[in-house]
Amino acid sequence: MRANPEISAVLVITGFVSVAIVAWPASGAENASPLPEFAGPWARNAFNFEPMASGPVPLVNLKRLADGTGDAGQLVGDYKNPILKPEVAEIVKKKGEISISGEAYPDPSNHCAPYAPPFNFAMQLGMQILEKKDALTIIYNQDDQVRHVRMNGSHPTRVTPSAMGDSVGHYEGDTLVIDTVGIATGHPYTVIDRYGTPHSEALHVVERYRLIDGAAAKEAQDVYEKREGRVGGVPGAMLINPDTNLKGLQVQVTVEDPKVFTTPWSANVTYRRGRGAWQEQVCAENPVDYQSGKRAAVPQADKPDF
DSSP: OOSSOSOOOOOEEEOOOOOOOOOOOOTTOTTSOOOOOOOSEEEOSOOSOEEOSSSOOOOOBSOBOTTSSBOTTSOOBOTTOTTBOHHHHHHHHHHHHHHHTTOOOOOTTTTTOOOOTTHHHHHOOEEEEEEOSSEEEEEESGGGOEEEEEESOOOOSSOOOBSSOEEEEEEETTEEEEEEEOBOOOSTTOOSSTTOOOOOTTOEEEEEEEEEOHHHHHHHHHHHHHHHOOTTTTTOSSOBOOOTTSOEEEEEEEEEOTTTBSSOEEEEEEEEEBOSOEEEOOOOOOSSTTSTTOOOOOOOOSSOOO
């Protein structure tokens, strides 16, 4: 995000996109159960990843406010987390030192660059899933980010790295599974999380989307916000429908990168139904926005990637 920890300024307000999901059956599966209703706006009011009940956990912010919640203005990643390889831990430690000094380090948000998974889950507060027969389009609230997912396909034998990577999806019962590889590493500010954890070309991300009980979704959000803080204060940056009779959406994200992490790790991101206006924003890629008067490196290629 930009040096200002609050969400980007809203430039144009439009109504929510309303798109109905058509439950297209896969070939030979005409009698299969109907697909879950993922269409419509989803929202939350906390950054970063929710740790799982057990197993390796994602990085958390070591910088806390007086009430114990994470300090969104200074991001100091837990560089002693055992999931980090030593050389990566040192990178995260240095990023934290920059943040403590009052400066910001470059990331996809403060450069208006693509939010590739899993960074998108650490940063984005609102999203919608638009589905058609052979593909999904996922749109995100902040900076109007867009992802495209091919359904019931496979990754090419040779994946050409791209900003969002190559994503393929399928359903396992009532769970949408999205598998992503080939996320480009050419940008010096391409990161895993808001603490500046880098990734390599070996990054592999699996997302599992499922609807959960509305009350359970509210509880998960409440518990996490009390620990990590609520973006936008009491009102929240995103308006959420308070009706707990409505299903929530929980995404389990599993991250694997043997060049960066000592082990794969998983985390949750919990959404509830949004009810505010969709925030249409304009954000242009640039090398200077993250810190006044200081330029970040502009990616350059020595040879074509094709």
